[in-house]
Structure formats: C-alpha cells, structure tokens
Amino acid sequence: MSIPVITDLQSLRKLRNEISLKNQTVGFVPTMGYLHQGHMSLIKESILENDLTFISIFVNPSQFSPNEDLDTYPRDLDHDLNVIKNFLINENLNNNLDKIKIFKPSVNEMYPSGFTLDISKQKGTFIEVLGVSEQLEGKTRPTFFRGVATIVTKLFNAVKPTNAYFGQKDIQQTIVIKNLVKDLLIDINIKIVPIIRNSNGLALSSRNSYLSNEILNQVTCIFQSLKLANNNYLNGNLNINNLTNLIKDKIIQTNQNFKIDYISFNNPNNLDYINDKIDKKIGAILSLAVYVPNSTNLNESKSTRLIDNWILEPYN
Ligand code: AMP
DSSP states (O other): OOOOOOHHHHHHHHHHHHHHTTTOOOOOOOOEOOOOOOHHHHHHHHHHHSEEEEEOOOOOOOGGTTTTSSTTTTOOHHHHHHHHHHHHHHHHHHHGGGEEEEEEEOOOHHOOOOOOGGGOOOOOOOOOOOOTTTHHHHHHHHHHHHHHHHHHHHHHHHHSSSSSEEEGGGHHHHHHHHHHHTTTTOOOOOEEEEEOOOSOOOOOOOOGGSSSSHHHHHTTTHHHHHHHHHHHHHHTBBBBBHHHHHHHHHHHHHHHOEEEEEEEEEEETTOOOOOSSSTTTEEEEEEEEEEEEESSSSTOOOEEEEEEEEEOOOOO
C-alpha cells in the first residue's frame, strides 16, 4: 500500500470535507521534508492521538532570506516516503499506513498572489507575531518568523487539523505558533514534542546532511556544551557570563573555525533576555546557533548554521 501524496488544494479540501462528515480527528505535522527520526517522533505522536495524520512537505520560500539555502535545501520525496514506511515497520505501526496523507503543494498553490524573495516587492498577506519573533533566531533572520507564521496559518486553513505537532528543536517557533493561535483565535491544539538526538547527542536536522562525517562528529560538542551548562546551573551556577563562557570554550576548543552566532538565556514564558543571573525558581531557555564549516577541508568555503537548545528547569 502506498501513501497518497496530494499536491493541490482542491483535492485536499475534498478529502478534508469527507473526513469532517465522518467526525474523525486530524493530526497535522508541518515539515520542509527530507524527513528524519526527529520528524518521525512528531508523526508517531500524531498517529497515536488522531484518526488521520496529514504531513505537509513544503520548503517555504518566505522564511528564507535571499542569501540563505532555499535552492540547495534537500528535497527528495522518495527518501521521505521510505523514511515513513521504514519507521512504521520498525515501530510495529505498519497497520497505520492508511491513516497518513501527505500534502506537498507547489509555491503557486500556497502563494496565490505570487511570491518573490525580495521583501520590498512582495504582495499578498503575511502574518507577524510581534514580541516573540524579534529576538534570538529573529535577530539573525529578521523575516524568518514572518515566513513561518504565514505558511503555518495558510497550512492550518488548508488542513484544518484538530491537533498540530511541532518540535522543541525549534523552541522559539513553538512559542511563535502558540501566540499565533492565541491571537488569531485559531481553534487548534498545539502539541510540542521533545528534541530527538543521535547516539552522540547531536540534534537531528535535515541540514546535518550538508556536513562531512568528521564535522558531524565534532558538532556533538554543541550538545556537550549545553549539558555542561545545565549541570553547572543545577549545581547553583546562575551567572550568565560564566555559563556562556563554559559553552563558548567547549565549542571553540573542539574546532576554532566554529563561529558562535549567539548563546542566549531567555525567560521561558515570554522570551525576554536574561542578562545577569538566572532566577532558579523560573528557570531559562538556553539556546544557541553556531556556524560550522561543512567539512574540514582547508578549501571548504560553505558553512551550515546549526541551532540547539536546552530547557533549564526551575528548582528550589
Ligand atoms: P523542519 O522540516 O525542519 O521544518 O521541521 C519540521 C518539524 O519537525 C518542526 O516542528 C521541527 O521542530 C521538528 N523537528 C526537526 N528536527 C527535530 C528533532 N531533532 N527533534 C524533534 N523535532 C524536530
């Protein structure tokens, strides 16, 4: 049995209406494809909690700035279908194949007013979630969350899910989406799923496919630095400068060509920056972004931006 891939809105809406008539619950997992086990943990959760699961595969152009990797972002539908099928077999969930539908629309379908990367020339409707989009990722990528909020709203309107699943890997995105549904009165439950890491602790990401094996080994220092900071925090070290230096040293000692974009401690409720000391009764979101060269080859000119985070849980 094969998984149906719907590519146009009309077919999606027809199917969605049939589902409504049957009163079935719909889970939704938005992705940019090139699926890995991180995506699959969201999909698994959706399969277990809903009658049907829609997975969207769409490399959303509006969340990329002109100098980013929109053109080279990995796209491979056969790979994605195989990852899903193998996962279901391995998890003994193979009898759920008929509960999965893939929505893989074109850019024209999702941007009926047309789309251009040049933001000053864009036409149509865009969504901004103010207050939680400007810091952290939004500082380095100023139009990123405008793109994310816009495509997620469009996909919500198309799929009309009961529950939608997002990964803690993109922790700021989860806060943006929760605010989006609150502010726009959207009746969808937002579910957050923990970060899936490989056996060395590296957070799984489609962009890891850009990296050579040697760099893949080295970037596990990111996870180790977060763990180190968390242990220090739990042992009473609440000083931001101190914790930041521990992380920096660990990363730079591994490879001095790793360039830290930011290391940040933010209030878990509103993402306000913590500048001096963590209040242990509140805890913090520790997040970072690091540019790493794609290989150790001296002539390597391409780099990849990796993000990761750790929730520093409150304690007494
Ligand atoms: P992407 O295809 O990168 O846009 O990711 C689609 C969804 O999968 C987002 O909600 C991500 O946060 C989530 N995701 C990506 N990587 C992981 C991971 N390693 N663990 C858990 N969720 C992830």
